[in-house]
Amino acid sequence: MSATTSPLPRTGSRPGGRSARIRAAVHRAVEELLADETGELLTIPVVAARAGVHATTVYRRWGSVGELLTDVATSRFSGDIVVPDTGSLREDLERYASDLAKDLNDPDTLPLVRATIGTAGEQGASACTRERRQQLQAILEREQARGHQTPTVERVMDAVLAPLYYRAVFTDQALTPEWARTLVSHLLPD
Amino acid sequence: MSATTSPLPRTGSRPGGRSARIRAAVHRAVEELLADETGELLTIPVVAARAGVHATTVYRRWGSVGELLTDVATSRFSGDIVVPDTGSLREDLERYASDLAKDLNDPDTLPLVRATIGTAGEQGASACTRERRQQLQAILEREQARGHQTPTVERVMDAVLAPLYYRAVFTDQALTPEWARTLVSHLLPD
Structure with missing residues (x-):
């Protein structure tokens, strides 16, 4: 997983930058949902909706909520x-x-x-x-x-x-x- | 919540015994699902299905997975x-x-x-x-x-x-x- 952060504008032709942006958006979504303390279960569809990405993108990259949270905690x-x-x-x-x-x-x-x-x-x-x-x-x-x-x-x-x-x-x-x-x-x- | 255990046969007219049986079945379902380690998210519908009770019964009694787990952990x-x-x-x-x-x-x-x-x-x-x-x-x-x-x-x-x-x-x-x-x-x- 790339940890590059890119100041470049969004473009479908720059997978590194796009990938880093998705990662940042998904991590931020997890942090916001945890801070909300709504008691709502953290699921991949809920995280994806908050991050504004497709749930399949999140499933493909992290596989499960457990792996996603492990990645967020590690960073x-x-x-x-x-x-x-x-x-x-x-x-x-x-x-x-x-x-x-x-x-x-x-x-x-x-x-x-x-x-x-x-x-x-x-x-x-x-x-x-x-x-x-x-x-x-x-x-x-x-x-x-x-x-x-x-x-x-x-x-x-x-x-x-x-x-x-x-x-x-x-x-x-x-x-x-x-x-x-x-x-x-x-x-x-x- | 009654903690009575009753040796009597199931009967709709004994709410205490029925209530205790439901509680025991739901607690057991939680323990079994946790032991399975399938990585599946523990949700009330999943617990209810395993316990053989209606999800609405579980929602009415415990409200959320968090409250249900707190009750299981307490006992x-x-x-x-x-x-x-x-x-x-x-x-x-x-x-x-x-x-x-x-x-x-x-x-x-x-x-x-x-x-x-x-x-x-x-x-x-x-x-x-x-x-x-x-x-x-x-x-x-x-x-x-x-x-x-x-x-x-x-x-x-x-x-x-x-x-x-x-x-x-x-x-x-x-x-x-x-x-x-x-x-x-x-x-x-x-």
Whole structure:
């Protein structure tokens, strides 16, 4: 799938540009429908109508609502958080945790995470968090390169990542930056 | 909604028994359809057809797929875990964590959790975990009644409950009883 965005005018003879435009329109339609919270089931005909494209175009390209949501989640949750590099493991993790709390508080985030989990199962769930593990791994490796011991990435996921996602997805409790930082102080006491 | 189960034969003149039978058939249909993993969207007509009841009956009683899944999740996740009472906070939490890991490993559990989150938003998510907080609170209160200090219930949710649900819902990693118990040893070091 091309991710090119083209400023050129619509023309049937430029499949790359047309394809990118369709993708953008369909992604935007999914995001708008999720934001509407009408409770209406997200189906391919509904998405296609909102995007102004033929349902067959959407079926041909994505196959199912689950695959479409996985694609939207992958692009939404890629590169959305800048991995901090402060020279201190504790400060990196504190910033990362509070940035992620902010991201999960964004009103557009949670409906997309929930819908993707609900319709695309494991593949969808992993599209929502795939980068998180790599980002934490990068933070830990920098600390190790500075000659310091670190917890394992699994431990950081259990102690920091998991409570952020659990609180966002399963509870109505607020994800405050202060609370996010206390997760790090429990992981790295003293 | 009546939860009575009746051994009496079907008869149109027993609305309580008939109502309970419809509820059981519809709940069973939802569970079977989720287990099928056909990727087919769960809609009220699909559920009604599988349950052998009229779609209007299902609409009248539950209103939407989200409300139906919330009802199924509430009855599935109520009373499913026996709260341990060993006389020791650590042992209670270790048993609780490994019982919950086992429950989340059940092949029927995760599709129901994911579908409920996906279609019923916050209300659905809370139906999956409502009892967990109360159960942890009960374990902590018994320890306090024995004259001991305990972590807060929020802390136990962050340290024990969240990693169990995060790993189940978002990753393909195994929820082993050993790993579940290490969550408790990180919470209660020594």
